[in-house]
Amino acid sequence: MRHAIAAVALLAALVLSGCASAAAAGAQEVTIGFRYSKFIPAAITVPAGVPVTFTLRNDDPIGHEWIVGTPDVHATHRVGTEPYHEGRATEVTVPPFATRSTTISFTPGTYAFICHLPGHEGYGMKGTLTVRAR
Amino acid sequence: MRRTLITLAAIVLSLMLAQAPAAACAGLIGSNGAVNLGRTTTLAAYHNGVEHYITAFQFLGGGGQFGTLIPLPGIPSDVEKGGAWTLQRLIRETEPQVFRSLRGAIAAPAAADSAQVILEKRIDALDITVLKGGAKSVATWATDHGFRLSPDAPEVLEFYAARSPIFLAAVFDGDAAKARGQQVGDGTPVHITIPTPNPWVPLRILALGKKATDRVDADVFLLTDRTPTLMPGPRDGLGLLHSAPATDLLLRDLRSDEGMSWVPAKAWLTKLRIDAPASSLTYDLAVDATGSGTPSRVAAGLESPISPVAPAPAPETWMLFALVAVLLGAPVAASLVRARA
DSSP: OHHHHHHHHHHHHHHHHHHHHHHHHHTTEEEEEEETTEEESSEEEEETTSOEEEEEEEOSSSOEEEEEEOHHHHHHHHTOOOSOOOSBTTEEEEOTTOEEEEEEOOOSEEEEEEOOSTTHHHHTOEEEEEEEOO | OOOOOOOOOOOOOEEEBOSSSOOSSTTSSSGGGBOOOOOEEEEEEEETTEEEEEEEEEOOOSSSEEEEEEEESSOOSEEEEOOSSHHHHHHHHHSTTOOOOOTTOBOOOOOOOOOEEEEEEEETTEEEEEEESOHHHHHHHHHHTTBOOOTTHHHHHHHHHTTOOEEEEEEEEHHHHHHTTOOTTOEEEEEEEEEOSSOEEOOGGGGTTOOTTSEEEEEEEEEESSOOOEESOSBTTEEEEEEEEOOHHHHHHHHHSTTOTTOOSSOEEEEEEEEEEGGGOOOOEEEOOSSSSOOOTTTTTSSOSSOOOOOOOOHHHHHHHHHHHHHHHHHHHHHHHHHHO
16 A cells, blocks of 8 residues: 555655656747748747857748847848848758757847748748846 | 530640749749739530540630640549630630630749650640649649749649649640741640549639739630530629530531531530639539539639548647656556556
8 A cells, every 4th residue: 555655645746746847847948830931939038148059940842040039120021132041049050850949048128020931921831039137 | 324524624824934043033024923814715525434535725826835634523534636616616605796716825834853755746836745643743844844933823723633633734836836837826726535433623823923903815715425414603703605516507516517527416515714813713613424514623723632631730739748748647657667566
């Protein structure tokens, strides 16, 4: 009897620790899926002043890009001609079926993330990043 | 004897073959990289279990390459140059006062597995490739071959691949077209023969690459053994312009065109016109070929061929289930231990 109760308690403890661990990881790690030329989720909130690692997973058979920034940044990219984005943490090209990661620290505010490949923003491939002061 | 000639709908979707690295930022090309076509015209006929797609691919000028992807209901037994006047003759039959040239007669793709190339053929300046694969593999093939797919392509290709894994890619070699003396607007008719028990006319693909408010303008001719039952029926944006027995003269004219000897002695002619915003064209045209009067909702794209499966619970939900099961199971386990003791 004692063994049975101990086993149950151990299982419960494992389950609970799994939940807690996932919740803690969610604060600074964000996964964004690309599916049917949409960002999932399209609205994200992260804390300010801490490194946030974004895992960008493209499940589409076409390439996409994830560019986060202020309206000025997006205005520039709407008329830009760079075929690929690399070297800047806030601008990431993600090939078909590929996954990329980038780590960024933000100041408080609201930012947009958009795919600036032709037609993609108009199709709805955009989202909002809210950065809250800690 | 049953004759079902289905006329059909043309699909053409023009996708630019990227000449240079595909533009990453906006501004290098037109919207979505797709070519906005004029009205497209296609005949799809169904007779004795064989569907005949006849459509024309229009030369748009320039030395570049343009491609088109067409979903097909089955594996073609043949792809050949179409007759010279079939499409024009159908237009004249239903619009006798106004003869129009086929101005946009271009009716008409992980870790993915590779698409299987089933057939390759050169017709004039057109390179035709029939592919078998899922949406991912066909899209990968298209990308590898220089197609720049529009942002709606992943969803649209999956929409079609769920019902048939067969796609036809037609690539216009602009340099070859010019060398052949083809003028801008000239169409190359292509006749696709597809044995299939399940004919349908792809309409949604006509909206591929278009903005939600762009118009889709297409004529769809159906030639069937009997009065067809369609799904969906006429509605806003899908008008029924003609429905009558095909005249003997028309059938004789069609039969006399190249590769058209299969045209039966009697048939029913239907003409549909699509004039709708791209956002509303979310369906295909199912044509009942059995005479039962019940076209398939799946063939019309109104219903998924895959049985709905309950979505898997999120990991957190599983953990809660496990926790509840463990807690509920404790008294049972205790009883069992007690009983054994």
